[in-house]
Amino acid sequence: MALTTTLEMLLDAQKRGYAVGAFNVENMEMAQAVIRAAEKKDAPVVIQTTPGTLKYAEPAVFYGIVQALAKKVKAPVALHLDHGDSYELAARCLMAGYTSVMIDGSRLQLQDNIALSARVAALAALNGVPVEAELGKVGGKEDTLADQGDEYTNPADAAAFVKASGVQSLAVAIGTAHGVYKTKPVLDVKRLHAIREVVEIPLVLHGASGLSEEQVVSCVKEGICKVNFATELRIAYTKGVGEAMAQKPIDPKAYGKAGRERVQALVEKWMDVCGATGRA
Numbered sequence: 001m002a003l004t005t006t007l008e009m010l011l012d013a014q015k016r017g018y019a020v021g022a023f024n025v026e027n028m029e030m031a032q033a034v035i036r037a038a039e040k041k042d043a044p045v046v047i048q049t050t051p052g053t054l055k056y057a058e059p060a061v062f063y064g065i066v067q068a069l070a071k072k073v074k075a076p077v078a079l080h081l082d083h084g085d086s087y088e089l090a091a092r093c094l095m096a097g098y099t100s101v102m103i104d105g106s107r108l109q110l111q112d113n114i115a116l117s118a119r120v121a122a123l124a125a126l127n128g129v130p131v132e133a134e135l136g137k138v139g140g141k142e143d144t145l146a147d148q149g150d151e152y153t154n155p156a157d158a159a160a161f162v163k164a165s166g167v168q169s170l171a172v173a174i175g176t177a178h179g180v181y182k183t184k185p186v187l188d189v190k191r192l193h194a195i196r197e198v199v200e201i202p203l204v205l206h207g208a209s210g211l212s213e214e215q216v217v218s219c220v221k222e223g224i225c226k227v228n229f230a231t232e233l234r235i236a237y238t239k240g241v242g243e244a245m246a247q248k249p250i251d252p253k254a255y256g257k258a259g260r261e262r263v264q265a266l267v268e269k270w271m272d273v274c275g276a277t278g279r280a
């Protein structure tokens with residue numbers, strides 16, 4: 001089917017108590033892997049690209065790939081800008097046909113984050129596209145954004161932020177971090193519960209690579225409706241390619257296929273854990 005927005009997708013997840021998996025892709029093979037997994041698992045899915053990935057290939061290229069793949073399957077697919085770092089990049093993605101955008105103003109002071117998020121939400125609304133914002137700082141280094149250290153989301157600020165910015169979903173900081181965890185993360189699920197009590201819109205969990213299945217399930221139980229995975233996909237793809245390369249193929253399709261298979265298996269597993277399987 002045609003690309004869908006994340007609006008109905010996340011509201012359905014919220015209503016029925018599961019989370020949609022959101023997977024970062026960096027090339028055609030990774031996009032194929034995610035969409036094949038969605039079709040096999042009968043699961044709604046978000047495919048997302050970071051600003052760094054959009055320097056590698058422009059939004060129109062990812063839009064072209066993802067919409068061509070999505071229209072052949074029954075599973076709903078949304079194409080999302082992940083950690084958008086400027087109003088201009090959000091606008092470029094909207095013009096290219098993205099059906100969801102994130103504006104990440106978490107590095108800014110609260111009022112500046114509200115102002116930027118509200119501007120992007122107003123622009124996206126003209127296109128009927130929902131916006132995800134972030135409040136608090138998810139640790140680790142994600143793409144072009146420097147490691148900002150941890151600063152957990154304050155529930156009262158979150159309620160005020162959502163009201164003032166008009167965004168449709170909110171990424172929260174409760175102890176996850178981007179990249180590979182050096183020690184097992186401890187998640188502040190009580191804080192998530194407190195945020196859930198005062199914020200009505202769907203909540204988003206970033207930095208899910210390296211979490212245990214139990215940790216993801218407990219966050220979904222407390223109201224997380226979208227879970228972001230990136231690093232594990234990069235590792236799976238690279239491993240698959242590396243192993244195939246060791247066979248010294250002179251066919252790029254051979255190693256692209258190996259990476260793609262690894263990513264698909266991983267995505268299928270996380271769809272099951274998030275409870276997204278069978279929800280398309």
Ligand code: 13P
Nearest residue numbers: 178179206207209230231
């Ligand atoms: P990981 O790289 O830790 O999976 O984080 C993904 C993410 O939050 C993308 O926005």
Ligand code: ZN
Nearest residue numbers: 142206207228
């Ligand atoms: Zn993230």
